[in-house]
Amino acid sequence: MTALTLLVVDDHPVVRDGIVGMVGSAEDIDVIGEASDGVEAVALALVHAPDVVLMDLRMPRMDGVAALREFARLGITSRVVVLTTFDADADVLPAIAAGATGYLLKDATRDELLDAIRAAAAGRTVLASEVASRLVGRVRTPEASLLTPRELEILALVAEGTTNRAAGDRLHLSEATVKTHLLSIYAKLGVGDRAAAVAEGFRRGLLDTAR
Numbered sequence: 001m002t003a004l005t006l007l008v009v010d011d012h013p014v015v016r017d018g019i020v021g022m023v024g025s026a027e028d029i030d031v032i033g034e035a036s037d038g039v040e041a042v043a044l045a046l047v048h049a050p051d052v053v054l055m056d057l058r059m060p061r062m063d064g065v066a067a068l069r070e071f072a073r074l075g076i077t078s079r080v081v082v083l084t085t086f087d088a089d090a091d092v093l094p095a096i097a098a099g100a101t102g103y104l105l106k107d108a109t110r111d112e113l114l115d116a117i118r119a120a121a122a123g124r125t126v127l128a129s130e131v132a133s134r135l136v137g138r139v140r141t142p143e144a145s146l147l148t149p150r151e152l153e154i155l156a157l158v159a160e161g162t163t164n165r166a167a168g169d170r171l172h173l174s175e176a177t178v179k180t181h182l183l184s185i186y187a188k189l190g191v192g193d194r195a196a197a198v199a200e201g202f203r204r205g206l207l208d209t210a211r
Contacts, residue, residue, distance in 0.1 A: 003027065003028050003029055003030040004028060004029055004030070004051040004052060004117070004118070004121045005030050005031075005032045005048065005049075005050040005051045005052070006023065006029055006030065006031050006032065006050055006051065006052050006053070006054065006117060007031075007032060007033045007034070007035065007041065007044055007045060007048065007050040007052070007053045007054070007078070008020060008031060008033070008034045008035070008053075008054050009034075009035040009036075009037075009038070009040070009041040009053060009054060009055045009056055009059075009064070009067070010036070010054075010056040010059070010083075011036050011037055011056060011058075011059040011060060013036075015056075015106075016034050016036075019054060019083070019113075020034065022110045022113060022114075023110075023113065023114060023117065026114055028118070029114070029117060029118075032048050032050055033048055033050070036059070037059040037060050037061045037062055038055075038059055038061065038062025038063055038064060038066055038067030038070070039061045039062045039067075041053065041055065041062075041067050042062070042067055042070045042071065042074065042076070045071065045076045045078050046074065046076065049076070049077070049078065050078050051078065051079065051121045052078065052079045052080075052081060052117050052120045052121050053071075053078045053079070053080045053081070054081055054083045054117070055067060055068070055080050055081065055082050055083065055100070056082075056083060056084055057082060057084040057086060057091055057095060058084070058086070064082060064084070064095060065094045065095050065098050068080055068095065068098035068099050068100060069098050069099075071099065072098070072099050079101040079102075079120040079121060079123070080099065080100050080101055080102075080120075081100065081101055081102035081103070081104060081116055081117065081120045081126060082095045082100045082102065082103045082104065083104050083105075083106060083108070083113075084103075084104075084105065084106060085105060085106050087105060087128070087130050087131055088184065092131055093187055093188070094187055101120045101123075101124075101125055101126065102116050102119070102120050102125060102126030102127060103126075103127050103128060103131045104116055104126065104127075104128050105128045105130065105131075108128065146188055146189075146204070146206065147185060147188060147206060150171075150181060151181050151184060151185050151188075152206060153171060154167055154171070154178060154181045154182065154185065155185055155197060155198070155201050155206060155207060156207055157170060157171075158182070158194050158197065158198055159198045159201065159202075159207050164178045164179055164182070165178075182194070182197070185197055189201070189204075
C-alpha cells in the first residue's frame with residue numbers, strides 16, 4: 001500500500017516535532033516536509049504536492065487562511081486540515097470558506113489526528129466535535145442571533161459613527177477589544193469594513209435588533 005504524503009505547517013518547532021512524532025509511526029503516512037508559516041507551506045506544496053496538509057492558523061508572514069487562499073489561487077489540490085487552538089466563529093468560518101477540508105483542535109488525540117488525515121486524503125470533511133456543533137448551531141440559529149449581544153452593541157455604535165475608542169469608552173472596553181469584536185463581526189457578516197458591516201446589518205435587520 002502506498003503511503004499518503006503529509007506536510008506539517010506550524011510556526012512552533014516543538015509543536016511540529018510533536019505532530020511528526022505522533023503520526024510518524026503510522027505506516028500509511030509519510031511526512032514529506034515541515035513549514036513554519038504560510039509562505040513556506042505554499043512553496044513546499046508546489047514542489048511536493050502532498051496529499052494532506054496539516055495547517056496552523058495564526059502564523060507570521062502568511063497565516064493559515066491566507067495560505068489556503070493561495071492554494072486555491074495556484075491550483076494546489078492538497079487537502080488541508082486546519083489544526084489550531086482556536087474555535088471561534090471568526091477563526092472557523094474563514095478557514096472553511098477558504099477551502100479547508102477539515103478543522104481540528106490541538107487537543108485531538110493521536111487516533112483522532114490519524115483518522116482525520118486519512119479521511120481528508122479520501123476527500124471526506126473532518127470537524128472537531130466543538131466545531132461541528134458550532135456550525136450546526138449557526139444553521140439552526142435565527143438570523144438575529146448571528147452576532148453576540150456585545151457584537152450587536154458595537155455594530156449599533158458603529159452605525160452611529162462612533163470610533164473604536166469612543167465605543168470602548170461607552171462599553172468600558174479597550175480599543176483593542178473593540179477591534180477584535182469588529183473583526184468577528186466582519187467574518188460573520190462576510191464583509192471587509194465598517195461601512196459594509198453597517199449596510200449588511202441593516203439588510204439583515206440586526207441593527208434594529210440591537211436597538
